Amino acid sequence: MSTATATTLTPFPLARHLATRGGRRTARRPCVRASAFHPEVSRAVESLQAEFREVDRALALNSSRVAAAFRHARVAPHHFGGSTGYGHDDAGGREALDSVFAHVVGAEAAIVRPQFFSGTHAIACALFALLRPGHELLAVAGPPYDTLEEVIGIRGSANVGSLKDFGVTYREVPPAEDGGLDWDALACAIRPETGCALIQRSCGYSWRKSLSVADIRRAIDLIKMQNPNCKVMVDNCYGEFVETSEPPMVGADLIAGSLIKNPGGTIAPCGGYVAGKKDLVEAAAARLSAPGLGVEFGSAPGHVMRALFQGLFLAPQMVGEAVKVGCLSVLASEEILHAVSTDSLVPSTGRFANCRGHVSQGI
Numbered sequence: 001m002s003t004a005t006a007t008t009l010t011p012f013p014l015a016r017h018l019a020t021r022g023g024r025r026t027a028r029r030p031c032v033r034a035s036a037f038h039p040e041v042s043r044a045v046e047s048l049q050a051e052f053r054e055v056d057r058a059l060a061l062n063s064s065r066v067a068a069a070f071r072h073a074r075v076a077p078h079h080f081g082g083s084t085g086y087g088h089d090d091a092g093g094r095e096a097l098d099s100v101f102a103h104v105v106g107a108e109a110a111i112v113r114p115q116f117f118s119g120t121h122a123i124a125c126a127l128f129a130l131l132r133p134g135h136e137l138l139a140v141a142g143p144p145y146d147t148l149e150e151v152i153g154i155r156g157s158a159n160v161g162s163l164k165d166f167g168v169t170y171r172e173v174p175p176a177e178d179g180g181l182d183w184d185a186l187a188c189a190i191r192p193e194t195g196c197a198l199i200q201r202s203c204g205y206s207w208r209k210s211l212s213v214a215d216i217r218r219a220i221d222l223i224k225m226q227n228p229n230c231k232v233m234v235d236n237c238y239g240e241f242v243e244t245s246e247p248p249m250v251g252a253d254l255i256a257g258s259l260i261k262n263p264g265g266t267i268a269p270c271g272g273y274v275a276g277k278k279d280l281v282e283a284a285a286a287r288l289s290a291p292g293l294g295v296e297f298g299s300a301p302g303h304v305m306r307a308l309f310q311g312l313f314l315a316p317q318m319v320g321e322a323v324k325v326g327c328l329s330v331l332a333s334e335e336i337l338h339a340v341s342t343d344s345l346v347p348s349t350g351r352f353a354n355c356r357g358h359v360s361q362g363i
Contacts, residue, residue, distance in 0.1 A: 051327055052327075055324055058320065059317060065244075069099075080306040083298075094113075098110050105246040105248050108281070111285045113273075113298050123257075127163065128163070128287045133168065135169075136194045137195070138173065139171070139198045140186055142208060153165060181211070187222055190223055190227045196233050197230055199247075201216065201235060201247070202239055220251040234247040234255045234256075237257045237258055237261055240262035240315065241263070241315055264315065267310050
């Protein structure tokens with residue numbers, strides 16, 4: 001033992017309330033605050049109890065659906081192992097993860113891979129699966145994310161393989177004055193050459209309204225009524241698990257998104273997905289890899305595969321908490337900032353209808 005004078009360490013919570021009086025140590029009564037939050041935050045928490053209960057209901061339903069998908073695919077520890085990806089049905093988690101994800105979003109098939117660099121990459125693979133030379137791409141909710149501009153070919157992408165380079169034209173339907181879809185314009189927007197209608201579910205980085213699944217259903221019905229052969233592709237980024245249903249359940253042909261957003265549950269380190277009709281998912285997989293390879297191949301290190309399963313399992317909880325935090329942040333900030341978009345928060349109550357769109361980006 002060291003010859004230095006030993007010092008007795010008092011645990012922090014107790015030491016904080018000790019004071020020396022006349023050479024004696026006496027306990028000081030802790031100062032108890034009425035609330036752990038700032039007063040405005042406390043009032044906001046109390047005011048949002050009805051919205052929080054609705055979020056908890058959605059969280060429970062989504063978690064139940066994810067658990068059922070895991071059981072249906074008989075997910076077991078051996079699925080968490082890695083795979084080189086060079087063998088058909090190589091007993092890794094690849095096929096099981098695809099099956100779980102398809103079940104969760106109500107799709108015929110899905111491809112979930114760490115090889116998708118981002119949501120933009122997954123969306124690009126889906127668009128190239130749906131469109132051919134001479135087709136038109138129609139964005140029905142105004143301009144898409146700026147990262148898709150080069151994919152489409154409307155900005156700085158000449159001769160690098162954009163849709164425009166392959167003879168695909170582009171058109172968009174501006175949002176209505178209230179920030180939602182322009183239903184009157186959409187009702188006559190589809191042309192014979194419109195091969196794909198792109199619906200961006202989230203408001204993205206603009207202040208328009210995010211779209212609910214009910215909005216997407218109505219848009220799909222309008223599109224298919226004008227041209228049944230027009231495919232509907234939904235950019236589902238930031239939308240997964242925000243409601244209790246997903247776009248394939250209401251008729252979307254394909255959806256695509258990123259695993260580092262909602263469905264990765266804050267755990268997935270990389271990756272993306274495409275889900276929907278089986279033949280179209282296979283076409284998107286061929287764009288990711290090569291024709292003839294499809295969904296049967298694809299490597300994944302074991303630690304990544306485990307993280308993808310874990311993230312998907314926890315995703316409903318993480319998204320639900322993010323929605324709550326967003327609602328709380330909006331309400332508590334309104335009196336201070338006076339410049340908060342509240343057009344998409346909890347759709348079922350009508351209050352903060354845009355929160356779910358903006359908020360899930362907080363993940």
